[in-house]
Amino acid sequence: MPEFTGWLLDLFEDPREGLVLYFIDEAGARWRLSRPFPVTFYALGEDAELRALWQHLSNRPGEITLSRARRMDVFKRGEVTALGVTVKNPYLVRKVFQQTAAQFPHLEYADADLHISLRFAAETGAFPLARCRVAANEAHQLEEIEVLEDAWTLKTEPIPLRVISLEPDVAPHHASPRALLAKIEGETYRFDLRTWRPLLVNLRALIQRHDPDLLLTDYGDTWLLPRLLKESEAHHIPLGLNREPGRGVSTRAERTYFSYGQLIYRGQQVHLFGRCHIDRQNAVLWDDYALEGTIEVTRVTALPLQTAARVSPGTGISSIEMLTALREGILVPWQKQQAEMLKPAADLFSADQGGLVYQPKIGVHKNVAQIDFVSLYPAIMVHFNISPETILPDPDGDNLVPALGLAIDTSQDGLIPKALRPLLEKRIEMKKHLASTPAWDPYRKGFASRSSALKWLLVTCFGYLGYKNARFGRIEAHQAVTAYGREALLRAKEAAEDMGFEVIQLYVDGLWVHHPEKTQPADIQPLLLDIQQRTGLPISLDGIYRWVVFVGSRQNKKRPVANRYFGVFQDGTLKVRGIDARRRDSTPFVSTAQMHLLELLARVQEPEEALPEAIAFLKSRLRALRAGEVELTDLLVRQRLGRKMEAYRTPSPAARAVLQLNSAGKTLRPGQRVPFIYTLGKPGVFAWDLPQRPNPRAVDVARYQRLLLRAAGIVLESWGLDEEKLTERMLSDLSQLHLPATSKQHPLKHRRNIPGVIDPPVKRALKGQTY
Amino acid sequence: MDRQIVTFPVPQTGKISLVVAPRAVVGSLMSLLATLALRGQVLVVDGGNCFDGYALARTLRLHTHEVNAALKQVWLSRAFTCYQMVAMLAELPVDGTPVIVLDMLSTFLDENVSLSKRLRLLDSSLNLLRRISQGAPVAVWARTRTTTATAEDQQLLAPLLEVARDIWELQAPETPTHQLPLF
Numbered sequence: 001m002p003e004f005t006g007w008l009l010d011l012f013e014d015p016r017e018g019l020v021l022y023f024i025d026e027a028g029a030r031w032r033l034s035r036p037f038p039v040t041f042y043a044l045g046e047d048a049e050l051r052a053l054w055q056h057l058s059n060r061p062g063e064i065t066l067s068r069a070r071r072m073d074v075f076k077r078g079e080v081t082a083l084g085v086t087v088k089n090p091y092l093v094r095k096v097f098q099q100t101a102a103q104f105p106h107l108e109y110a111d112a113d114l115h116i117s118l119r120f121a122a123e124t125g126a127f128p129l130a131r132c133r134v135a136a137n138e139a140h141q142l143e144e145i146e147v148l149e150d151a152w153t154l155k156t157e158p159i160p161l162r163v164i165s166l167e168p169d170v171a172p173h174h175a176s177p178r179a180l181l182a183k184i185e186g187e188t189y190r191f192d193l194r195t196w197r198p199l200l201v202n203l204r205a206l207i208q209r210h211d212p213d214l215l216l217t218d219y220g221d222t223w224l225l226p227r228l229l230k231e232s233e234a235h236h237i238p239l240g241l242n243r244e245p246g247r248g249v250s251t252r253a254e255r256t257y258f259s260y261g262q263l264i265y266r267g268q269q270v271h272l273f274g275r276c277h278i279d280r281q282n283a284v285l286w287d288d289y290a291l292e293g294t295i296e297v298t299r300v301t302a303l304p305l306q307t308a309a310r311v312s313p314g315t316g317i318s319s320i321e322m323l324t325a326l327r328e329g330i331l332v333p334w335q336k337q338q339a340e341m342l343k344p345a346a347d348l349f350s351a352d353q354g355g356l357v358y359q360p361k362i363g364v365h366k367n368v369a370q371i372d373f374v375s376l377y378p379a380i381m382v383h384f385n386i387s388p389e390t391i392l393p394d395p396d397g398d399n400l401v402p403a404l405g406l407a408i409d410t411s412q413d414g415l416i417p418k419a420l421r422p423l424l425e426k427r428i429e430m431k432k433h434l435a436s437t438p439a440w441d442p443y444r445k446g447f448a449s450r451s452s453a454l455k456w457l458l459v460t461c462f463g464y465l466g467y468k469n470a471r472f473g474r475i476e477a478h479q480a481v482t483a484y485g486r487e488a489l490l491r492a493k494e495a496a497e498d499m500g501f502e503v504i505q506l507y508v509d510g511l512w513v514h515h516p517e518k519t520q521p522a523d524i525q526p527l528l529l530d531i532q533q534r535t536g537l538p539i540s541l542d543g544i545y546r547w548v549v550f551v552g553s554r555q556n557k558k559r560p561v562a563n564r565y566f567g568v569f570q571d572g573t574l575k576v577r578g579i580d581a582r583r584r585d586s587t588p589f590v591s592t593a594q595m596h597l598l599e600l601l602a603r604v605q606e607p608e609e610a611l612p613e614a615i616a617f618l619k620s621r622l623r624a625l626r627a628g629e630v631e632l633t634d635l636l637v638r639q640r641l642g643r644k645m646e647a648y649r650t651p652s653p654a655a656r657a658v659l660q661l662n663s664a665g666k667t668l669r670p671g672q673r674v675p676f677i678y679t680l681g682k683p684g685v686f687a688w689d690l691p692q693r694p695n696p697r698a699v700d701v702a703r704y705q706r707l708l709l710r711a712a713g714i715v716l717e718s719w720g721l722d723e724e725k726l727t728e729r730m731l732s733d734l735s736q737l738h739l740p741a742t743s744k745q746h747p748l749k750h751r752r753n754i755p756g757v758i759d760p761p762v763k764r765a766l767k768g769q770t771y
Numbered sequence: 772m773d774r775q776i777v778t779f780p781v782p783q784t785g786k787i788s789l790v791v792a793p794r795a796v797v798g799s800l801m802s803l804l805a806t807l808a809l810r811g812q813v814l815v816v817d818g819g820n821c822f823d824g825y826a827l828a829r830t831l832r833l834h835t836h837e838v839n840a841a842l843k844q845v846w847l848s849r850a851f852t853c854y855q856m857v858a859m860l861a862e863l864p865v866d867g868t869p870v871i872v873l874d875m876l877s878t879f880l881d882e883n884v885s886l887s888k889r890l891r892l893l894d895s896s897l898n899l900l901r902r903i904s905q906g907a908p909v910a911v912w913a914r915t916r917t918t919t920a921t922a923e924d925q926q927l928l929a930p931l932l933e934v935a936r937d938i939w940e941l942q943a944p945e946t947p948t949h950q951l952p953l954f
Contacts, residue, residue, distance in 0.1 A: 105891060339848055339855040339862075342814065346842035348824050468851030469883065475849070 243274025265671030387414025819874025
């Protein structure tokens with residue numbers, strides 16, 4: 001009878017055994033266990049319809065059990081009567097539910113489409129990657145499972161995951177890969193992609209020998225695994241990608257969706273059974289928090305590892321809420337019906353607002369303290385008990401929401417605060433732990449990744465409260481959060497001004513304050529305490545800037561823009577927001593140069609001292625650009641395709657690059673990023689993923705020059721060198737710059753192609769020069 | 772159709788009035804709303820989050836000094852899914868108060884819900900509107916999409932055209948595909 005301590009790796013429905021679970025034994029073995037796992041969904045509605053459904057389903061006694069149940073409905077703020085439909089085998093629940101919903105479309109349904117891992121976690125407490133003690137019988141049926149580390153444990157035992165990494169030698173959308181690299185335990189194997197039979201045989205041997213828990217791939221979802229499976233079938237060499245015998249892989253289609261006003265593209269997905277597959281190129285936020293963070297998301301959301309790697313933080317938050325609801329016996333609606341309360345249009349002006357922003361004063365500010373509320377919106381939801389069921393349309397009630405005419409029921413904890421509290425507490429603990437962990441600590445990186453994963457979940461939990469498809473979203477609750485947020489920031493401002501600080505900027509959850517005599521962290525502590533007392537919300541000092549610069553908008557320099565600034569803290573670290581160095585669509589040539597300029601300014605006590613070096617640096621970059629010494633990859637621009645091609649009236653550069661790709665037989669979906677280079681002539685761009693190589697001489701040097709000088713101008717403007725002055729200064733020295741060698745083209749044609757001659761200042765500077 | 776204001780006649784009890792037009796019609800609809808708000812209460816169901824409170828306030832100011840009082844006559848609720856649209860219409864009071872439904876089909880253009888289900892929900896919504904229109908004026912705006920329209924747009928519009936008795940169809944002016952002669 002197996003008994004062991006280990007980690008729950010994967011679980012899924014099985015047509016014969018109900019639920020199959022795979023475990024990693026800490027002694028090294030891998031276990032496949034199973035157990036029956038009946039699941040229940042609920043139907044709600046008119047008695048007559050429920051009776052008809054009951055009659056319809058009652059003739060399947062071996063398969064389905066029916067019951068009359070009383071369950072909590074948060075939107076109706078009380079218990080409701082429902083028909084419970086318990087399906088003996090979880091493998092069949094989807095089919096039974098779909099048939100039922102199609103036949104009885106007027107009924108409402110709940111707990112209908114929940115992931116099996118959420119149901120299992122709600123019933124047993126065991127979630128994917130939980131460390132547990134497990135007991136099974138002789139037939140390898142799970143009998144007992146005890147969780148040894150809950151999802152909120154800060155320091156967890158490392159999981160001895162066996163990982164094989166698979167990646168092509170080149171990105172398949174860019175060029176045809178010629179080799180597949182397999183990495184395991186420090187060894188790298190190179191397989192030739194032109195000879196499939198030996199590749200398949202060797203790869204199968206590798207998988208059999210190492211029996212990995214995790215296949216970590218690049219382009220595994222969108223290219224590699226589909227290709228491997230196709231060749232494996234064609235050559236009759238099964239690869240054994242799954243651990244579970246007799247199961248094919250599970251694929252999910254590609255999709256494009258809107259998130260925070262942006263089109264997001266997710267490629268198709270390939271999931272395995274008994275082991276996990278993560279495609280680093282298709283995983284969400286992999287660059288930000290990698291495997292450690294993904295494991296953290298798995299644990300707190302109770303979604304399987306390969307699912308957690310691919311879902312947005314919003315879906316993660318939704319899972320946490322659904323798990324809390326299941327544990328509390330609260331119905332999880334299949335389709336939320338609850339709409340916004342009818343309210344007078346006049347009220348919309350006060351209710352439908354976002355965070356408070358107090359525009360900064362443009363320019364350089366010295367000795368400025370940045371104070372931030374810690375996870376402000378989640379903290380508000382927890383502290384003020386904001387949840388769909390706790391919002392009451394009662395302008396005369398207790399606990400009124402500022403300026404909204406709504407009251408909060410505090411008689412019992414709401415569902416959302418219950419779901420968020422442990423997450424918020426863990427994040428705060430983790431932040432504290434990180435602050436006290438030295439940079440050399442080998443665990444620091446992992447902690448930072450886990451902390452980042454929690455941050456993303458908390459960031460999205462507010463948006464999800466107002467998201468149309470969120471199961472427990474409600475627009476009034478969303479509005480209440482921002483109303484409390486505005487009030488908290490106003491109180492913080494009052495506290496700062498009462499203590500003699502000048503408020504430089506307010507931005508949703510943070511404020512920038514200055515006091516000529518209070519320039520050390522200890523001087524700010526009394527203010528933090530006062531704000532915490534006035535608001536009841538945790539607040540911390542982000543740091544004190546030696547100097548910080550708030551820059552104006554691109555369209556109008558005199559117009560301040562919130563969240564577009566850069567500065568250097570007293571310890572020398574830089575903070576940069578909203579400028580090229582941080583933007584994902586800026587070219588590396590520009591963003592690294594801008595960052596270098598900032599580093600030069602940060603290195604010296606007075607930024608003015610760094611100006612000569614900054615100018616010399618800019619000249620060297622321009623010289624390199626003109627001499628063709630800048631790598632083409634550093635000139636790449638990656639823009640997102642914002643809509644379908646037919647929706648463009650005037651195609652953007654990204655759309656023009658896509659048109660080039662289309663003519664080469666490559667297709668892109670809205671939401672995908674398109675890498676391209678700006679080139680001379682029409683169409684003005686060269687799509688990087690075209691089969692042919694770009695001509696380095698066709699690079700639109702003048703355009704990159706403009707981009708560089710614009711980015712430099714943003715940084716240096718406060719010290720008297722804006723874009724215009726920089727352009728003049730740089731180009732007056734043009735004679736010293738090395739121009740590309742003359743070509744054999746006709747002189748007139750050649751003149752048109754000389755980089756930099758498009759700008760009038762360049763023309764002026766070139767006057768008199770021979771070439 | 773450009774952004775100039777079109778004056779729609781006030782909808783009548785007993786029939787559904789339908790405006791089929793691009794988004795630029797919002798200003799005209801706010802004028803209609805202002806006219807109704809000056810007469811009494813009016814209910815607005817917004818399916819496209821396109822209610823323009825500032826435009827409404829500006830229009831009201833042309834007619835009354837009591838802008839806030841007039842704004843309080845307009846009761847608004849927004850639907851973000853087709854399920855919410857049906858639920859909202861089912862909850863509307865049937866007491867003679869005029870009902871304006873803004874961008875009704877937006878919530879039905881949701882690829883997360885199967886087309887058959889959306890058509891069924893649209894049918895339920897139209898039945899509810901028909902019932903409301905027996906005792907109150909009802910006007911519906913169906914937004915036309917110029918660049919992203921699909922066959923589904925027409926499929927969803929068809930039942931709406933069937934139930935409507937007064938229909939105003941407004942079109943955006945065609946953008947010339949070539950440069951017009953300057954001289």
